[in-house]
Amino acid sequence: MKVLVPIKRVIDYNVKARVKADNSDVDLTNVKMAMNPFCEIAIEEAIRLKEAGIATEVVAVTIGAKASQEQLRTALALGADKAIHIETDEKLESLHVAKLLAKIVEQEAPELVILGKQSIDSDNNQTGQMLAALTGRGQGTFASNVDVANGTVNVTREVDGGLQTVALKLPAVVTTDLRLNEPRYASLPNIMKAKRKPLDVIAADSLGVDLTPRISVVEVHEPAKRSGGIIVDDVAQLVDLLKTQAKVI
Amino acid sequence: MKTLVIADHDNGVLKPETSKTINAALKLGFAVDVLIAGENLAPMSEEVASIAGVNGVLVADNSEYAHQLAENIADLVLSLAPEYSHLVASATTTGKNFMPRVAALLDVAQISEIIDVVDGDTFKRPIYAGNAIATVKSLDSKKVITVRASSFDLQGEQTAADITAIDAVFSSQLSSFVSVEQTESERPELTAAQVVISGGRGMQNGENFSLLHGIADKLGAAIGASRAAVDAGFVPNDMQVGQTGKIVAPNLYIAVGISGAIQHLAGMKDSKVIVAINKDPDAPIFQVADYGLVADLFDVLPELESAL
Ligand SMILES: Cc1cc2nc3c(=O)[nH]c(=O)nc-3n(C[C@H](O)[C@H](O)[C@H](O)COP(=O)(O)OP(=O)(O)OC[C@H]3O[C@@H](n4cnc5c(N)ncnc54)[C@H](O)[C@@H]3O)c2cc1C
Ligand SMILES: Nc1ncnc2c1ncn2[C@@H]1O[C@H](COP(=O)(O)O)[C@@H](O)[C@H]1O
Numbered sequence: 194m195k196v197l198v199p200i201k202r203v204i205d206y207n208v209k210a211r212v213k214a215d216n217s218d219v220d221l222t223n224v225k226m227a228m229n230p231f232c233e234i235a236i237e238e239a240i241r242l243k244e245a246g247i248a249t250e251v252v253a254v255t256i257g258a259k260a261s262q263e264q265l266r267t268a269l270a271l272g273a274d275k276a277i278h279i280e281t282d283e284k285l286e287s288l289h290v291a292k293l294l295a296k297i298v299e300q301e302a303p304e305l306v307i308l309g310k311q312s313i314d315s316d317n318n319q320t321g322q323m324l325a326a327l328t329g330r331g332q333g334t335f336a337s338n339v340d341v342a343n344g345t346v347n348v349t350r351e352v353d354g355g356l357q358t359v360a361l362k363l364p365a366v367v368t369t370d371l372r373l374n375e376p377r378y379a380s381l382p383n384i385m386k387a388k389r390k391p392l393d394v395i396a397a398d399s400l401g402v403d404l405t406p407r408i409s410v411v412e413v414h415e416p417a418k419r420s421g422g423i424i425v426d427d428v429a430q431l432v433d434l435l436k437t438q439a440k441v442i
Numbered sequence: 443m444k445t446l447v448i449a450d451h452d453n454g455v456l457k458p459e460t461s462k463t464i465n466a467a468l469k470l471g472f473a474v475d476v477l478i479a480g481e482n483l484a485p486m487s488e489e490v491a492s493i494a495g496v497n498g499v500l501v502a503d504n505s506e507y508a509h510q511l512a513e514n515i516a517d518l519v520l521s522l523a524p525e526y527s528h529l530v531a532s533a534t535t536t537g538k539n540f541m542p543r544v545a546a547l548l549d550v551a552q553i554s555e556i557i558d559v560v561d562g563d564t565f566k567r568p569i570y571a572g573n574a575i576a577t578v579k580s581l582d583s584k585k586v587i588t589v590r591a592s593s594f595d596l597q598g599e600q601t602a603a604d605i606t607a608i609d610a611v612f613s614s615q616l617s618s619f620v621s622v623e624q625t626e627s628e629r630p631e632l633t634a635a636q637v638v639i640s641g642g643r644g645m646q647n648g649e650n651f652s653l654l655h656g657i658a659d660k661l662g663a664a665i666g667a668s669r670a671a672v673d674a675g676f677v678p679n680d681m682q683v684g685q686t687g688k689i690v691a692p693n694l695y696i697a698v699g700i701s702g703a704i705q706h707l708a709g710m711k712d713s714k715v716i717v718a719i720n721k722d723p724d725a726p727i728f729q730v731a732d733y734g735l736v737a738d739l740f741d742v743l744p745e746l747e748s749a750l
Contacts, residue, residue: 209704210570219574231686287542288551311686316569317554322512322542331616332512334539337679347620351679352535353633353688354452358620359511365616371669371686372679407551411564411577419711422732424723428745431717431735439715439732441637441694442661442750 197303200232231309240272269387270379281397291323321368331361459532459591469559481508491602516543517612545586557593635664642668644699684709702727
């Protein structure tokens with residue numbers, strides 16, 4: 194079984210994003226970038242499927258600027274067999290990304306596609322569901338457990354009321370939640386080995402997908418700041434202030 | 443121009459997010475119909491028809507919809523889409539699951555988790571864990587939108603609107619329901635509660651969450667948690683508050699033994715009043731807290747319970 198894992202280069206999760214002075218966007222100059230944490234979980238799951246003898250090949254794919262090859266190398270170092278870079282300098286929307294990924298799904302014919310549930314920059318939480326729709330596949334989103342057997346994948350999903358398990362016919366699409374696994378770190382020898390693994394580059398505009406924007410960003414601004422609070426001395430003062438000043442209890 | 447809101451429920455209880463999402467949808471400025479898809483929906487249909495501003499209710503009552511499988515719900519919504527310019531759902535795990543599927547099948551973008559409606563095409567939404575707010579304009583002729591319910595008010599009541607049955611049944615066979623593990627709780631829902639008290643890694647284990655129970659009982663509060671507390675298995679996943687968990691905006695939020703990582707703040711910093719209890723005076727949670735108490739939680743929680 195071949196597994197395709199789309200990954201995204203995003204701001205490092207420890208870094209607090211700042212808005213540009215001209216309010217056009219978030220300022221990413223000299224900001225530390227990394228693989229989207231949910232994509233790390235997706236790669237890890239694919240590698241575990243391979244280690245378990247269920248997956249035969251793990252292919253990582255990213256859509257983005259040249260620099261995102263860094264994250265593909267990380268995926269290769271973690272254990273992916275090959276990588277595909279769909280190169281573009283445009284900031285694409287989830288629908289575009291899903292359409293480009295659908296082309297790769299057509300080429301590679303993976304039985305399982307594992308994506309992150311959400312990119313921590315756009316906070317969209319859309320691409321996996323869109324890809325599933327465009328490729329006519331079933332979807333198991335927000336997965337905390339994935340079980341592949343007999344042409345079916347059982348996916349346990351983190352939902353608002355608890356956990357729901359669904360069975361999907363393969364081929365299918367899964368998106369990862371935080372509790373699916375704990376991603377490993379790449380070892381130095383594996384990082385060296387990754388440099389020799391295949392990484393194909395395809396120009397995004399060669400795939401025949403209309404990439405015209407569907408959303409225009411009017412402006413980006415900072416959220417309302419909370420005004421500074423106070424440190425109370427003890428529980429008695431806290432309760433008193435909540436009653437008399439804040440009037441919330 | 444007409445708007446269709448897809449209701450969120452568990453076949454028995456209508457989620458409060460639905461009423462707030464209808465509130466958001468009315469701000470678009472067009473008539474709002476509501477679709478309820480599920481099983482045994484008769485009582486709930488009446489309830490939805492009585493939410494102020496609802497023009498009509500469409501009820502798709504069939505076992506195929508009982509578990510909100512995204513493939514079937516998306517096909518159902520798609521079949522109704524030609525009548526509507528705006529399709530709107532709550533950004534709950536249900537809405538987040540099927541709505542992007544609808545958008546892709548319609549070949550339109552989805553605008554996720556809006557917190558404000560500027561006009562029928564233009565919306566505000568948080569990005570980068572709420573560290574920036576983007577104003578975005580949809581250029582598609584049809585809009586597919588999910589709503590962050592905590593940013594909108596509950597609607598009032600009205601005399602019931604018309605209810606129409608939808609007989610079409612979509613059964614994709616791509617997925618099927620296996621099982622559900624519902625978290626049972628007597629407490630108010632996290633996203634609906636006026637008071638939320640959350641515990642973090644500082645709670646040390648699941649048993650210690652009982653220190654929060656007495657306080658929650660006295661305040662009628664829901665109990666939440668940080669990711670670290672969920673990952674460590676102290677409490678179930680559906681209690682996680684944050685960027686990638688639940689978003690809450692109660693009148694009072696009490697964070698206990700939580701450091702205040704940006705991902706946690708993203709889920710609670712719009713609360714009206716924030717209290718933080720943490721033994722580390724430098725914990726970032728104090729930067730957003732209205733009232734901070736630097737103390738050992740094991741000392742002050744019992745004190746707090748008896749002082750209330
Ligand atoms: C992709 C991604 C998504 C994430 N999504 C979320 C999310 O949705 N929600 C979320 O919460 N996190 C999320 N996180 C995790 C987040 O980055 C933090 O790791 C997490 O919030 C930390 O939880 P915590 O504050 O409980 O633990 P810690 O950071 O370990 O803090 C524990 C705090 O407890 C205090 N403490 C310890 N003992 C006591 C005591 N006896 N008395 C008083 N205080 C005490 C300590 O001083 C410390 O400040 C996400 C991370 C990633 C990468
Ligand atoms: N540019 C991209 N390249 C490859 N995969 C992506 C890209 N954008 C999003 N994805 C995938 O889609 C998931 C969800 O992203 P989003 O829908 O943007 O929140 C990510 O975790 C990735 O797995």
